[in-house]
Amino acid sequence: MSTEYxxxxxxxxxxxxxxxxxxxxxxxxxxxxxxxxxxxxxxPTMDRLASEGSLGQxxxxxxxxxxxxGPAHLALFGYDPLxxxxxxxxxxxxxxxxxxxxxxxxxxxxxxxxxxxxxxxxRRAGRISSEDAFPLVERLKEIxxxxxxxxxxxxxxxxxxxxxxxxxxxSDIADTDPQQTGLSPLAPKARNKASEKAAQLFDEWxxxxxxxxxxxxxxxxxxxxxxxxxxxxxxxxxxxGLKAACVAVYPMYRGVSxxxxxxxxxxxxxxxxxxxxxxxxxxxxxxxxxIHVKKTDSMGEDGNFEGKKEIIESxxxxxxxxxxxxxxxxxxTGDHSTPARMRSHSWHPVPLLLWAPERGMPDLQRKFGxxxxxxxxxxxxxASDIMxxxxxxxxxxxxxxA
Amino acid sequence: MSTEYxxxxxxxxxxxxxxxxxxxxxxxxxxxxxxxxxxxxxxPTMDRLASEGSLGQxxxxxxxxxxxxGPAHLALFGYDPLxxxxxxxxxxxxxxxxxxxxxxxxxxxxxxxxxxxxxxxxRRAGRISSEDAFPLVERLKEIxxxxxxxxxxxxxxxxxxxxxxxxxxxSDIADTDPQQTGLSPLAPKARNKASEKAAQLFDEWxxxxxxxxxxxxxxxxxxxxxxxxxxxxxxxxxxxGLKAACVAVYPMYRGVSxxxxxxxxxxxxxxxxxxxxxxxxxxxxxxxxxIHVKKTDSMGEDGNFEGKKEIIESxxxxxxxxxxxxxxxxxxTGDHSTPARMRSHSWHPVPLLLWAPERGMPDLQRKFGxxxxxxxxxxxxxASDIMxxxxxxxxxxxxxxA
Numbered sequence: 085m086s087t088e089y090x091x092x093x094x095x096x097x098x099x100x101x102x103x104x105x106x107x108x109x110x111x112x113x114x115x116x117x118x119x120x121x122x123x124x125x126x127x128p129t130m131d132r133l134a135s136e137g138s139l140g141q142x143x144x145x146x147x148x149x150x151x152x153x154g155p156a157h158l159a160l161f162g163y164d165p166l167x168x169x170x171x172x173x174x175x176x177x178x179x180x181x182x183x184x185x186x187x188x189x190x191x192x193x194x195x196x197x198x199x200x201x202x203x204x205x206x207r208r209a210g211r212i213s214s215e216d217a218f219p220l221v222e223r224l225k226e227i228x229x230x231x232x233x234x235x236x237x238x239x240x241x242x243x244x245x246x247x248x249x250x251x252x253x254x255s256d257i258a259d260t261d262p263q264q265t266g267l268s269p270l271a272p273k274a275r276n277k278a279s280e281k282a283a284q285l286f287d288e289w290x291x292x293x294x295x296x297x298x299x300x301x302x303x304x305x306x307x308x309x310x311x312x313x314x315x316x317x318x319x320x321x322x323x324x325g326l327k328a329a330c331v332a333v334y335p336m337y338r339g340v341s342x343x344x345x346x347x348x349x350x351x352x353x354x355x356x357x358x359x360x361x362x363x364x365x366x367x368x369x370x371x372x373x374x375i376h377v378k379k380t381d382s383m384g385e386d387g388n389f390e391g392k393k394e395i396i397e398s399x400x401x402x403x404x405x406x407x408x409x410x411x412x413x414x415x416x417t418g419d420h421s422t423p424a425r426m427r428s429h430s431w432h433p434v435p436l437l438l439w440a441p442e443r444g445m446p447d448l449q450r451k452f453g454x455x456x457x458x459x460x461x462x463x464x465x466x467a468s469d470i471m472x473x474x475x476x477x478x479x480x481x482x483x484x485x486a
Numbered sequence: 487m488s489t490e491y492x493x494x495x496x497x498x499x500x501x502x503x504x505x506x507x508x509x510x511x512x513x514x515x516x517x518x519x520x521x522x523x524x525x526x527x528x529x530p531t532m533d534r535l536a537s538e539g540s541l542g543q544x545x546x547x548x549x550x551x552x553x554x555x556g557p558a559h560l561a562l563f564g565y566d567p568l569x570x571x572x573x574x575x576x577x578x579x580x581x582x583x584x585x586x587x588x589x590x591x592x593x594x595x596x597x598x599x600x601x602x603x604x605x606x607x608x609r610r611a612g613r614i615s616s617e618d619a620f621p622l623v624e625r626l627k628e629i630x631x632x633x634x635x636x637x638x639x640x641x642x643x644x645x646x647x648x649x650x651x652x653x654x655x656x657s658d659i660a661d662t663d664p665q666q667t668g669l670s671p672l673a674p675k676a677r678n679k680a681s682e683k684a685a686q687l688f689d690e691w692x693x694x695x696x697x698x699x700x701x702x703x704x705x706x707x708x709x710x711x712x713x714x715x716x717x718x719x720x721x722x723x724x725x726x727g728l729k730a731a732c733v734a735v736y737p738m739y740r741g742v743s744x745x746x747x748x749x750x751x752x753x754x755x756x757x758x759x760x761x762x763x764x765x766x767x768x769x770x771x772x773x774x775x776x777i778h779v780k781k782t783d784s785m786g787e788d789g790n791f792e793g794k795k796e797i798i799e800s801x802x803x804x805x806x807x808x809x810x811x812x813x814x815x816x817x818x819t820g821d822h823s824t825p826a827r828m829r830s831h832s833w834h835p836v837p838l839l840l841w842a843p844e845r846g847m848p849d850l851q852r853k854f855g856x857x858x859x860x861x862x863x864x865x866x867x868x869a870s871d872i873m874x875x876x877x878x879x880x881x882x883x884x885x886x887x888a
Contacts, residue, residue, distance in 0.1 A: 089548065089568050136518055445834050446518045448857050461857065463835070463866025465549055472550030476833045483831055484547055485554035485567065486574035486712055 087162040087323060090472055090481065094325040099412035099478035101326070101372045102363070103470070105160065106399060107153070107337075108381030109418025110434040110454060112425045114389060121384075121392035121424060122435060123453035127400040129407070130416065130437065130452040137439035139449045139460025142467040144420045150431040153381075156419035157340045161374075162324070162471035163317055170343065171255055171312015172336065177245035179339025179348075180237050184314050189255040189282045190247040192239075192310045195220065195303035196261075198294075202268050202305075207261065208242045209303040217242055220303055227292045229285055239335060246308065248285060254278040257286065259309035269307050282311075319345025320372065324471060325480065329366055331359045332376035341374060356395075356402040367409050372474075381429075384422030392424055413440045413477045415470060416452070433457075433464055440477035489564040489725060492874055492883065496727040501814035501880035503728070503774045504765070505872070507562065508801060509555070509739075510783030511820025512836040512856060514827045516791060523786075523794035523826060524837060525855035529802040531809070532818065532839065532854040539841035541851045541862025544869040546822045552833045555783075558821035559742045563776075564726070564873035565719055572745065573657055573714015574738065579647035581741025581750075582639050586716050591657040591684045592649040594712045595638075597622065597705035598663075598671070600696075604707075606667050610644045611705040619644055622705055629694045631687055641737060648710065650687060656680040659688065661711035671709050684713075721747025722774065726873060727882065731768055733761045734778035743776060758797075758804040769811050774876075783831075786824030794826055815842040815879045817872060818854070835859075835866055842879035 111120035118124075144151045144159050145166070154175050155165030173191035174184050184190045195217060197206035221238040228234075232250030239245055256275040262268070272290070274283035290306055297304045320328040322345075330341030330348045338348045347370075351362035359375050366373070377399055383392035406414070417436035420429050435457035438444060447461030458464075462473070475481050513522035546553045546561050547568070556577050557567030575593035576586050586592045597611035597619060623640040630636075634652030641647055658677040664670070674692070676685035692708055699706045722730040724747075732743030732750045740750045749772075753764035761777050768775070779801055785794035808816070819838035822831050837859035840846060849863030860866075864875070877883050 089551075093551065443514075443828070443832075445514055445856070447860055459861060461835070461860045462549075463543070463860070465866070469549040472548060473833075474550075476550035476552065481550060481552060481833070483552045483554050485557035485571070 086164060086167065087468065087471055090475065091323065093481045093484055094475070095480055095482050096325060097479055099371070099480060100367070100409070101413040101474045101478050102375065102406065102411045102415070103160065103372070103474065104375045104377070104414065104416045106377045106380040106396065106416070106418050108384045108420060108422025108429065110421025110423070110430070110432050111384065111392065112423035112432065114425055120454050121389055122396055123455070125393045125396040125400070127396060127452055129400050129403040131450060133414065133416070133439040134437050134452040134456065135450040136441065136446055137437055137444050138447050138462050139452070139457040140436045140438070140462025141433035141457045141460070141464045142417060142436050142470065143433050143464065144467045148431050150429050151420045152429070153336055153419060154340055156467070157337065159467040160419055160470055161344050162468050163344070164468055168315050168317060170315050170340070171310045173245065173310035174255070174312030174314060175339035175343070176239060176310070176335045177237070177247050177339065178314070178342050179335030179337065180239055180245050182235055182237050182245055182247045184247050186314045186316050187253060188247050188249045188313055189253045189257070190245065190312055191286070191308040193244045193246050194261065194307050195242045196269070196305040196307055197302050198305035204262065204265050204267060204269060204305065206302070207265060207307070212242050212302050214238070214241055217244070217303065220297065220300070223296050224293055227289055227296070229288055232285055234289060242303065248282060253282040255282065255311045255313045257283045257311040259307070260290065261307035261309050269305060272308065314343065317344050321345055324372070324475060326372040327370050328372040328374065329370040330374045330376070331362050332374070334376070334378050337376040337378070346374060356399045357405070360402045360405045363406060364409060380418070381422045384424050385427055387424050387427040389424035412442065413438070413474050415474055417470070434467070436462065438462060438473060438477065443477045443479065488566060488569070489870065489873055492877065493725065495883045495886055496877070497882055497884050498727060499881055501773070501882060502769070502811070503815040503876045503880050504777065504808065504813045504817070505562065505774070505876065506777045506779070506816065506818045508779045508782040508798065508818070508820050510786045510822060510824025510831065512823025512825070512832070512834050513786065513794065514825035514834065516827055522856050523791055524798055525857065527795045527798040527802070529798060529854055531802050531805040533852065535816065535818070535841040536839055536854040536858065537852040538843065538848055539839055539846050540849050540864050541854070541859040542838045542840070542864025543835035543859045543862070543866045544819060544838050544872065545835050545866065546869045550833050552831050553822045554831070555738055555821060556742055558869070559739065561869040562821055562872055563746050564870050565746070566870055570717050570719060572717050572742070573712045575647065575712035576657070576714030576716060577741035577745070578641060578712070578737045579639070579649050579741065580744050581737030581739065582641055582647050584637055584639050584647055584649045586649050587651070588716045588718050589655060590649050590651045590715055591655045591659070592647065592714055593688070593710040595646045595648050596663065596709045597644045598707045598709055599704050600707035604670050606664065606669060606671060606707065608704070609663065609667060609709070614644050614704050616640070616643055619646070619705065622699065622702070625698050626695055629691055629698070631690055634687055636691060644705065650684060655684040657684065657713045657715045659685045659713040661709070662692070663709035663711050671707060674710065716745065719746050723747055726774070726877060728774040729772050730774040730776065731772040732776045732778070733764050734776070736778070736780050739778040739780070748776060758801045759807070762804045762807045765808060766811060782820070783824045786826050787829055789826050789829040791826035814844060815840070815876050817876055819872070838864065840864060840875060840879065845879045845881060
């Protein structure tokens with residue numbers, strides 16, 4: 085459900101809303117009766133906020149649907165991901181600083197290793213270092229194609245982003261990574277007529293890239309995936325009347341924030357404390373701040389139950405500095421669940437804590453955890469309703485009708 | 487979400503459904519750990535019904551959206567207020583007995599005081615009494631406009647309702663009340679082409695009204711607001727197969743009930759006991775009875791936490807007489823929250839009690855209160871689902887599919 089109905093209700097005030105996302109926050113217990121990572125974590129500050137505020141759980145996309153990071157964040161930002169498909173390539177390209185406009189086509193690229201028969205022997209080119217990959221990406225920038233501009237930027241290690249700009253391009257193109265070794269990379273295949281021109285141009289680009297890389301031992305091939313463009317989503321300022329900032333380390337999250345009109349903040353360091361220090365620095369300039377903590381998800385993906393617990397504890401330790409800023413509304417939740425037991429994203433509802441001392445309704449719960457959130461006063465609701473709840477608790481919505 | 491899907495499922499029986507609305511029922515505690523007005527109230531009968539029945543909480547419009555009374559009641563009646571915008575003027579005009587049909591334009595009017603420069607010095611004309619205002623409204627009835635009929639009716643004190651009937655009228659017109667003193671009343675401004683004719687006619691009417699009132703000391707001006715018409719909503723009989731009655735004191739609620747085809751019952755008195763006495767009198771004639779108690783909301787708007795508690799207690803005391811009638815389904819809830827702490831409507835979910843001795847699923851809750859309702863068996867759900875739950879618990883819905 086779109087949040088467009090909020091537009092006529094918006095009003096301005098000086099309130100501050102913080103959305104703190106612990107990526108993949110939701111989890112499962114290792115044993116049926118045991119705690120989740122969040123439940124096992126010592127989180128005195130979150131527990132205090134829980135007992136003063138309201139808990140609930142959010143459904144990221146639809147019940148049973150496991151979200152990717154892009155759609156999960158679109159939902160948190162109030163855009164139904166079923167209505168707004170955005171290729172992850174576009175998100176990463178934008179996040180790393182490439183310009184991607186409507187009509188451009190962006191993708192993520194991997195260096196890979198091809199054997200003498202052109203089959204992939206390593207999908208990540210031996211995970212070559214950023215140091216080794218960077219000059220290769222510089223060489224790829226030399227590739228010229230007729231009638232279009234192409235820009236390439238190194239991401240991390242064996243990964244890069246690419247964007248193509250020109251007339252009559254469209255991004256409905258299938259991934260070229262066959263997802264297993266022993267097979268040749270696929271040719272970029274258009275999924276509809278409108279995308280055929282772009283698919284052919286990407287095919288040419290890949291050929292030229294592989295010619296340039298032919299001498300490389302490890303990184304002698306490339307695959308592309310996550311083709312996408314700028315879906316021209318409504319911006320936060322227009323949809324919510326909020327001047328919004330993004331404090332995130334990873335390009336994907338910086339990218340999806342830019343797509344909705346947030347300003348992406350640069351800062352040093354990668355720990356939760358570094359992010360909150362960045363928030364402190366920019367506090368007076370924004371109405372809404374999105375903070376993204378990645379490592380809860382990474383630990384979940386690694387099957388590291390304890391590690392995930394420790395990341396959550398490190399966020400809890402950093403929270404008092406955020407509370408010192410006196411936000412009017414603080415929402416702490418995740419974009420989806422990543423149970424260590426599953427080593428992957430999952431569809432399970434995500435615990436949510438809403439703290440708004442002036443306008444919140446404290447429920448009976450005293451602790452921030454999955455099963456406490458089940459009993460919370462906000463109930464179980466779609467992630468895309470978070471923004472309207474945040475605005476309401478900040479006093480930023482007028483009455484609907486008389 | 488529309489309840490149209492219910493139509494093929496309807497079946498008839500002799501059951502009686504009562505929807506008892508305590509306006510603005512939901513509240514907030516004064517202190518975080520304290521009770522709300524409802525939780526603080528001594529409500530032995532409601533608590534008995536709670537322990538025999540099911541609790542839940544309803545979201546009036548959408549999470550975070552604070553409803554006006556009109557849209558909040560449309561939602562209770564099963565019509566999504568985002569799809570059915572009805573100007574409050576139409577609701578009050580209908581409620582006070584004026585005929586408003588599709589294509590007519592109705593509005594609410596206020597007498598106001600204008601100074602020598604035509605600026606508003608009192609938006610409510612010194613809150614003149616009904617006694618003083620009534621003859622002025624009688625004089626306004628004399629105003630004639632070319633090509634249209636106009637009818638005016640006194641509401642209370644400084645307020646009246648007006649309806650205009652004629653060809654090519656439309657109601658998308660902005661309020662003329664500038665909402666502050668020291669400014670002139672605004673001219674009625676059409677928000678679209680179709681409403682221009684009506685806007686101009688209302689402008690003429692206001693000029694003529696002010697000529698007639700020029701000699702008055704206090705009530706020498708008028709403002710109009712809440713322009714609207716009959717949105718031709720599906721009637722209760724057609725949508726739910728129910729012969730429905732409305733027992734309410736205030737015109738707004740009588741108006742919105744008429745719009746959905748309820749018959750509005752006249753009765754003496756204003757207290758909950760008077761309303762239940764009226765219900766007793768008409769009991770055999772209707773399948774569905776909507777009872778509206780206003781003063782919970784008024785007390786909330788006045789910031790009177792104790793007063794709200796006492797109104798709830800007075801309703802509880804009147805309930806045994808209602809239960810003596812042996813309704814098959816009794817639903818007790820509010821149209822929205824009106825926390826005394828906020829002195830205004832709010833978006834917080836509203837506690838709901840559903841008692842249906844024959845078909846209900848008793849949950850574990852024993853007391854009717856906001857935080858008990860969070861844990862109730864019905865969960866947190868949209869207000870517009872109340873009618874289908876009521877019909878189901880009354881045995882009035884067939885199986886969907888085979």
